[in-house]
Amino acid sequence: MDFELSGSERAFRDEVRAWLKANAPSDRDGDGDLKAFIDRRREWQRKLHEAGYVGITWPKEFGGRGGSFMDQLIFNDEMILAHAPEPINVIGLGMGGPVVIAHGTQEQKKRYLPPLLSAQEIWCQGFSEPNAGSDLSGLQTRAEDQGDHYLVNGQKVWTTLAHVAKWCMLVARERKEANPREGLTYLLVDMESPGVEVRPLVQITGDAEFNEIFFKDVKVSKSQILGEPGNGWAVAMTTLLHERGTLGLALATRAQITASELAEHARKLGRGSDPLVRQKIAQHTIEARALQLNGYRAVTAVKRSGIPGPEGSILKLMWSELNQRMTETAMDIAGPASQVKDGDGWKYQFLRSRANTIEAGTSEVLRNILAERVLGLPRSR
Amino acid sequence: MDFAFSEEQEMLRRSAREFLAKECSPKIVRRLMEGGDGYDPALWKKITDLGWTALGIPEAYGGVGTFLDLIVVLEEAGRALLPGPFFSTMALAVPVLIEAGTEVQKKEALNAIAVGSARATLAFTEPSGRWDAGGIGLKATQAGGGWRLDGVKLFVPDAERADYTVVVARTRGEGEDGITLFLVKGKPAGMSVRPLETLDMTRRWSEVRFDGVQLDAETMMGAPGKAWPRLKRALEWATAALCAEMVGGVQKVLETSTEYAKTRHQFGKPIGIYQAVSHKLADMLVLSESGRSATYYAAWAVDADASDRALASSMAKAYVSDAYRKVAGDGIQVHGGIGFTWEHDMHLYFKRAKSSEVTLGDATYHRELVAQALDL
Numbered sequence: 001m002d003f004e005l006s007g008s009e010r011a012f013r014d015e016v017r018a019w020l021k022a023n024a025p026s027d028r029d030g031d032g033d034l035k036a037f038i039d040r041r042r043e044w045q046r047k048l049h050e051a052g053y054v055g056i057t058w059p060k061e062f063g064g065r066g067g068s069f070m071d072q073l074i075f076n077d078e079m080i081l082a083h084a085p086e087p088i089n090v091i092g093l094g095m096g097g098p099v100v101i102a103h104g105t106q107e108q109k110k111r112y113l114p115p116l117l118s119a120q121e122i123w124c125q126g127f128s129e130p131n132a133g134s135d136l137s138g139l140q141t142r143a144e145d146q147g148d149h150y151l152v153n154g155q156k157v158w159t160t161l162a163h164v165a166k167w168c169m170l171v172a173r174e175r176k177e178a179n180p181r182e183g184l185t186y187l188l189v190d191m192e193s194p195g196v197e198v199r200p201l202v203q204i205t206g207d208a209e210f211n212e213i214f215f216k217d218v219k220v221s222k223s224q225i226l227g228e229p230g231n232g233w234a235v236a237m238t239t240l241l242h243e244r245g246t247l248g249l250a251l252a253t254r255a256q257i258t259a260s261e262l263a264e265h266a267r268k269l270g271r272g273s274d275p276l277v278r279q280k281i282a283q284h285t286i287e288a289r290a291l292q293l294n295g296y297r298a299v300t301a302v303k304r305s306g307i308p309g310p311e312g313s314i315l316k317l318m319w320s321e322l323n324q325r326m327t328e329t330a331m332d333i334a335g336p337a338s339q340v341k342d343g344d345g346w347k348y349q350f351l352r353s354r355a356n357t358i359e360a361g362t363s364e365v366l367r368n369i370l371a372e373r374v375l376g377l378p379r380s381r
Numbered sequence: 382m383d384f385a386f387s388e389e390q391e392m393l394r395r396s397a398r399e400f401l402a403k404e405c406s407p408k409i410v411r412r413l414m415e416g417g418d419g420y421d422p423a424l425w426k427k428i429t430d431l432g433w434t435a436l437g438i439p440e441a442y443g444g445v446g447t448f449l450d451l452i453v454v455l456e457e458a459g460r461a462l463l464p465g466p467f468f469s470t471m472a473l474a475v476p477v478l479i480e481a482g483t484e485v486q487k488k489e490a491l492n493a494i495a496v497g498s499a500r501a502t503l504a505f506t507e508p509s510g511r512w513d514a515g516g517i518g519l520k521a522t523q524a525g526g527g528w529r530l531d532g533v534k535l536f537v538p539d540a541e542r543a544d545y546t547v548v549v550a551r552t553r554g555e556g557e558d559g560i561t562l563f564l565v566k567g568k569p570a571g572m573s574v575r576p577l578e579t580l581d582m583t584r585r586w587s588e589v590r591f592d593g594v595q596l597d598a599e600t601m602m603g604a605p606g607k608a609w610p611r612l613k614r615a616l617e618w619a620t621a622a623l624c625a626e627m628v629g630g631v632q633k634v635l636e637t638s639t640e641y642a643k644t645r646h647q648f649g650k651p652i653g654i655y656q657a658v659s660h661k662l663a664d665m666l667v668l669s670e671s672g673r674s675a676t677y678y679a680a681w682a683v684d685a686d687a688s689d690r691a692l693a694s695s696m697a698k699a700y701v702s703d704a705y706r707k708v709a710g711d712g713i714q715v716h717g718g719i720g721f722t723w724e725h726d727m728h729l730y731f732k733r734a735k736s737s738e739v740t741l742g743d744a745t746y747h748r749e750l751v752a753q754a755l756d757l
Contacts, residue, residue: 001449001681002383009382070382263755278752279745286675286696286751293384293674300384314667364656370666371659375639378654 005074012071016078019051024084034207038088038164045087045119054087055117058097062113069299076253083257086250091161092116092123094250096169098242103186103227103235112167112188121166126156126189126213127236134365136171136236137180141215143172143187145229150174150187152195152218158359162198162211165191170220171236174229184232188224189215205351241312243360248315252295255288255319258326258349265344271333280329284322291318313374317366320356327353384677386453394453400431401461407726413464414582414729420465420500420542428467429497438475442487443495448618452625452680459626460633462729464583466500466539472622473538474501476615477547477562481602486564490545501545503619504534504589512616512742514557514609519591521550521561521605527598528563530571530591538740540574540587547602548591549612557609562602569594581736583729613691620694620741621683624676624701627737631669631705634712634730638662641716652715661711668704675700692754699747705734 005013025044048054049063056072058064065071079086087093093116100112115121132139141154152172162168168189175183189196195218200208227235263272263281271277295315330346331338338344357363371377386394404427413419428434436451438444451471458467471494478490478501493499509516519532530550540546546565553559568574571594574587603611639662642653652658679697682690709731713720720727738744 001386001677002685003678003681003687004685005382073382263757266757272757275749278757279748281757282699282748282751282755285755286700286748287671289696290671290675290700293678294671296382296384297670297674297677300382303383304385314670317663318667318671364660367660367663368656370663371653371656375653375659375662375666377639377642377659377662378651380654380656380659 009070009074013074013078016053016075017081019053020078020082020084023047023051024082026083034209038161041085041088042119042122044085045089048087049118055093055097055113058101058113058117059109062101062109063117064113069303072249073296073299076249080253080256080260083261086254087119088161089116089119089122090250091125091165091169092121092167095125095239095243096123096167099169099226099235099239102238107223108188108226115166122161122164123167123169124159124162124165124191124211124213125239126159126168126170127239128158129155130157134362137184137233139171139173139184141170141172143174143185143220145174146219148222150185150220150222152187152189152215152220154215156213156215157201157210159198159211159213160209160359162191162213163200163208167191168213169226169239170215171232174232181233183230184236185229186226186232186235187220188226189218189220190224193218193220195219204354205348207348240361244312244316244366248312248319249295249299251315251319252288252292255291255322255326258323259285259288262326262330265330265346266333269333269344277329277333284326284329287318287322291315291322294318313361313366313369316360317363317370320353320363323356324353384674386449390450390453393450394457397433397454397457398460400427401457401463405458405461405463407462407729410462410464410583410729418541418576419539419583419585425465425467425500426497433467434471434497435495437471438491438495439479442491444491445495448684449680452622452677455622455625456629456632459629459733462583462630462733464585466502466542468623468626469502469538469543470494470500472619472626473503474543474545474547476618476622477503477602477612478564480615480618481562481608481611482564483599483602485599486602490564493544499544500539500542501547502537502539502543504537504540504546504548506536507533508535510536510739512746514560515555517549517551517560519548519550521552521563525595528596528601530563530565530594530596532591534589534591536577536586536740537574537589538587539585540589541576541585546589549608552605554606559606560609560612561605562608562612563596563600564602565594565596565600569596571595579736581729581732583733584736616741617679617690617694618683620698621676621679623737623741624672624679624694624697627701627705627734628669628673628676630730630733630737631665631672631701631708634708634727635662635665635669637727638665638712638715645717658715661715665708665711668708672697672701672704692751695742695747695750695754698742699744699751702738702744702747706738709734 052065055064056067060066097116129139143150143152168191170187170189171184174185177183195216197214199212201210201212202208266272266277327350331350334344372379433454435444436446437448521528521530548563548565550561551559552561571592573590577586579586642658643651645652675697679693682693713727719725
């Protein structure tokens with residue numbers, strides 16, 4: 001067991017620290033309107049990428065840094081310290097890129113990865129449907145084989161970034177099979193294709209960060225299949241493993257940021273001497289740290305065994321529930337001021353966090369995964 | 382960075398688990414907890430023959446193996462609910478000796494502990510039950526060329542059989558100023574031990590009275606009145622070590638309860654198929670894994686003398702204290718009626734969780750220390 005950084009790791013940390021100090025923007029989520037916010041984050045990612053800090057573990061030949069998981073961890077930690085915001089392409093970086101690296105052809109990797117890294121092309125995820133939420137295999141969007149292309153018809157929902165995305169990771173049904181997990185095909189759909197319509201879905205924050213996507217006779221070339229036709233379930237599972245694992249580490253970083261902002265919030269409002277507030281914030285900080293350390297242990301396990309396990313579900317489950325508690329504490333501390341205007345900067349987070357336990361696997365689904373795949377309990381379905 | 386134990390340490394874990402399964406089975410734990418003073422000379426001999434009492438002690442004083450090796454063994458000891466003076470000797474007394482002992486004291490006491498001929502304990506808490514410096518009131522006054530101790534220590538673990546008792550006393554002032562340590566050998570005149578009836582019968586706590594106990598000058602550990610910073614470092618070691626024991630218990634409760642949920646049938650199905658049960662177990666897994674992460678990091682931070690060692694050990698103790706109590710309680714719930722019987726082992730863990738929670742500061746105490754570190 002060793003948490004000391006090596007000479008080269010220390011050098012990388014110092015370099016990142018200096019760069020972030022000079023370059024990190026200071027705006028917060030929820031500041032200003034959504035479009036301006038997205039433009040700022042896109043520009044931020046472009047800048048990060050130019051400096052070589054996006055896709056740290058991705059292969060160099062596709063625009064990544066070719067670095068280690070350790071470099072990624074160091075970078076994450078420095079992002080916390082600098083209170084730096086995330087890059088815009090969260091879905092692409094957390095899921096899209098890793099799934100292309102895992103299942104894509106050489107041509108696909110060359111085509112999709114570089115513009116994903118530079119935020120030139122933003123990605124979104126077309127999995128959930130009105131009648132297929134936690135039970136993904138019940139999806140109804142169809143992909144009809146037309147020889148050299150597919151014709152896609154159907155509807156997806158809760159799609160983050162769909163209104164600005166170039167690519168959608170779409171799971172559609174090609175054939176009906178007795179086992180609903182068979183006959184699915186995983187397609188990368190160009191969101192600029194004729195027949196794609198994106199309608200914003202106004203959520204409880206008042207923003208329209210999510211969308212519905214309607215596909216009407218959308219032509220998708222067969223060069224845009226990821227993995228084998230009919231074998232989309234396996235590709236989708238890789239996507240979700242990355243969503244909850246790799247993304248889990250980013251979430252651990254985010255929890256640390258939120259915990260430190262919460263402490264700052266309490267200090268600013270002069271509530272830091274209240275013993276109950278001290279207890280709560282300390283507990284949140286401890287849980288955020290435990291979450292991060294769980295991530296470190298998962299990384300060590302991946303390094304030793306080579307595969308991310310379902311333990312990633314622990315990270316997502318912990319983060320989503322912790323994040324809700326943290327925003328609740330922030331609102332409590334602010335008292336009635338939490339209700340008006342931007343609620344001292346926390347109103348948006350307070351509302352937004354309610355989705356955390358639903359998106360990317362509900363807490364109920366994640367507990368099922370832990371119970372069944374980690375503890376080996378019998379399947380409930 | 383590498384956040385896992387070495388292959389050698391994993392081997393040590395396997396052999397410790399095998400040894401304890403045989404030599405410290407639930408039957409043996411019950412025999413020891415229900416009679417005598419919880420000390421079994423034959424079991425102690427076997428433990429010392431394995432070299433466990435040398436772990437974490439510097440080689441210069443007869444030690445072999447690192448603090449992290451000791452952490453591995455303590456985790457297994459906690460899993461098996463090992464009664465007796467292993468924890469008090471290795472996790473409470475040894476760190477104070479290493480941090481604060483004089484060269485002469487270390488040579489004598491640490492060597493004796495390492496070879497297995499002596500047991501030791503730490504007499505810290507008083508009737509207030511406080512684990513901060515302000516809780517220390519036992520008076521040490523200069524007398525007859527040495528020191529005279531007057532006062533009461535409460536909840537002292539394994540005091541009856543201790544060959545050495547590290548006594549935390551006050552020579553002056555209040556708070557952190559004036560804390561002085563003494564290494565008391567045997568039971569000198571005026572020192573009396575009264576065993577207490579404890580909730581957790583696998584731990585023996587006593588009241589230790591000092592009525593004008595006359596000590597030689599050489600019994601003092603370090604300079605008078607200045608022991609707190611050293612003692613605090615030792616408490617960080619002790620805290621990480623206790624957390625390791627607790628994590629072992631948490632894991633055992635999780636495994637036992639999971640196994641039960643797979644085999645116990647109701648309504649024609651194993652109860653683990655019902656989400657009311659399986660989600661409880663999933664939550665227990667989250668608590669177990671997170672407590673383990675926080676504990677291993679604290680152990681590393683103490684061992685490597687990292688700058689955040691105090692914070693890391695407080696975070697671990699706060700988290701694991703709550704986690705063990707919750708997991709042990711839920712373990713009883715998953716087992717239903719059988720889990721509430723004396724015959725089933727679940728209550729032993731539930732009680733150990735509680736006694737561990739209040740040892741070395743509970744979650745509330747450590748959260749306050751974390752709040753201080755956050756400059757709140």
